[in-house]
Amino acid sequence: MINALSRYTILFTLTLLVLALLSFSLIYMFPGDPLINLTGLVPQNDIQREALIKQFKLDQPYPIQFYHYLQQLFSGNWGYSFISGESLRDEIGIAMPATFELSTYAMVIAVIIGVPVGCYAGLRSYTASDYAINTASIFSYSFPVFWLALIFILFFSLDAGMVPLSGRISLLFEVPNKTGFILIDILLAEDINHSLALKDAIKHLILPTITIGLISTAAMIRITRRSVIDVVNSPYITAARSRGLSKRQIFMRHILRNALLPILPLMAIQVTTLITNAMIVETLFSWPGIGNWLINAINQRDYPALRIGMLAVSTMVITLTILIDFFNRLIDPSREKFERGTI
């Protein structure tokens, strides 16, 4: 176990190091002044420029620069957006949880709906209801997410007027940003009508969550169905049947547990898709998350923001993937024999 843990740690560190190196090289690869790309500060005169170059060690050889860059990253000096002049760390600190929140809810929906429906389809494999579920899931899985979002906006917001189309909550509510999760922040906020604010926030959440959730649910159904079918056809289920166990016992004790195990690593792959979808959907629903933030940075040619944004997003994705993989290994001892960590 310790062996595996250390392997994961090394894998994680090395990947991050490569990413940091990539983001460091962006300082030179982006057009314009490396000093501005690194710090986001625009020197007013030559003296100030010299001082900044000294301070950020840009006059030193690349390895030393890189080492200094890593130090800065760890100490939280991520530079400033050169459009807004705000600290990038603060901006990402606000944007990242918003994306994370949206992805979490979508994932929850995908699990709550996807797993039972997938099990049902798997148990009734190759029947009419299985075909129906399978068709529906393939159908919704193949929707381009931005198109789906626009269709939802058109029907539910613009035509029916049932739900709002932008943001996390009506701006009339003053919700201070504490955890970055809007629902938790509302409960923590003072001086507001909590029930009204929650209702408002949930209304704002419905469309984006459903948009992302639908596609993840479809993927979830297909994964679960496949896994359940595999387990149902395995000899130990036949053995359990012959021992006279009830259907319920077989399902709860043997099928579900064994079927869920292979789902977890597949879910890890889904996380990347999920976050990518979340980032696309954010821009359509003006959700103040990292995807929206990055698109703005691209539009405004905010190179310091792009550099750190890329690093932040990839770090998040890799951390999640490795964590899920590691967790999977914890609960699935049969994987012990493959000791290499994987992404």
Place this chain on the structure above:
Amino acid sequence: MLRVSRLLTAIIAWTTAIVLGGCSQGKPEDFYRSGIIYCSESNPINFNPQLDTSGTTSDASSHQIYGRLLDFNPDSGRIEASLANSWQVSEDGLTYEFQLRKGVTFHTTDYFTPTRTFNADDVIFSIDRWRLPSHPYHNVSGGRYAYFESLGIADNIQEVARLNSYRVRIKLINRDSSFLANLATDFSVILSEEYAKQLMQKGVPERIDHYPVGTGPFKFQSYRKDHYIRFKRHENYWRDTPRSERLIYDITPKSSLRLAKLITGECDAIAFPSQAEVEVIRQRDQLELAEKPGLNIGFWAFNTQKSPFNNPDVRRALAFAIDKNTLLETVYFDSAVRAKTLLPPASWAYQRDADDTAYNPVLARKLLNDAGVPEGFRMTIWAMPVERAYNPNAAKMAELMQRYLAEVGIKADIISYDWTTFRRHLRDGAHDSVLIGWSADSGDPDNFYRPLLSCGAIPSGTNRAMWCNSNYDRLINAALKTENIEQRKRIYQQVNRLLYEQLPLVPLAHAYRYQAYRSGLSGMSINPYGGINFAGVEKKL
């Protein structure tokens, strides 16, 4: 497993309790009615319109946070009393005396608590800040006062003196028939001298422009770039208390998204509906559209300090190469008037029979050949990235012009940056030509001619053509020396003639102004003389 489900049940029960239990805390409709959400188009640079001529900055601050000595009556355009009760002008037109209103309170905010009401010190501080380069606050936040610099007002003021706590005298050096009008514009706001003093003592004077304090109907609460600006009602506002408890600017740069939010009710009013969307708004029952001919001009300015654009013949050739009428149809959807001169038809000095360039690509090519501009010459057209009433879609217009210019053998590259960067580069003169415009702040013709093309307006960054002509400056100065309307009109006709010959910029269109809002909003009106004002606006539905 059981424990988890118990925890879940507890959470659900708790949330339901809050959701249901909260219903007793007043009707939801009342809450949603208590604040107005205005979807604005861009980020303000700061909250002091003295420092910036951009409409975004003055919309966000001028009539919300601040008051002025004088105001324009939005219907008649006449100057009326505001923070000044009354005023007197001497016989020679050089001395102005203002009697100030008593008992006007400044905002009490988290960061400032006033101990006194508005008086002469505030007036003197506010004017001296932009007028005197030696003033301790002059260089705070950059020290550029674009509007006043472009009009050269500071140099024309001899003194601003305090006669007593509520009486101020301003002496001018030269007669200026537009002086009072300038004091009533969005830019001549009154700041708090007491607040400025406090900030200076704390060593953070620049906060005055970012955490503003004024006498206006709303006080500043918070601002997050690209997201929102929050205002709260100023309970002790000296006019009628503002109807709405809260005012929020939801910063939404995309025009189509603003319209969508207006339809779903996420915004109560929106800035600059694009001309293409006007029909959609008219068709919806729950939306209202107010329309007025605007005091604005959209134009195409050449950087006259760069070769070959320093040659009037080249500028004229380029003007002949484009078809204004097509631009009017496709970009403004015919909700604009073709511009011949700088002045819109609504101005009293409008010249009906002014000369205008016509579409003539053959003549254009001939002029270019004569001036030695080769086929395949490359130039840049800078297209502003934001929508403005005077140019709702500069990028599209630039593309059309690109095609027209290709016909006369000129390759045009379209350039755009984000708005702040765009204007910074423009001021440095990095452009060959630019599509931009001007919304006037008073009906006075001087408000068009001077900021747009006078020599003094080059450093302040409103003279986008970087054009300086002593003859022009002499004429527009002469026009201010007289109060006789007919005489002024004649001088402006000479100016128009000179501009037609020199053509530092091509006037394109005077657009109508639109204000779109939900029917539930009462008290919305277009103020042709400047920024939006939410003091009397109330949400009914």
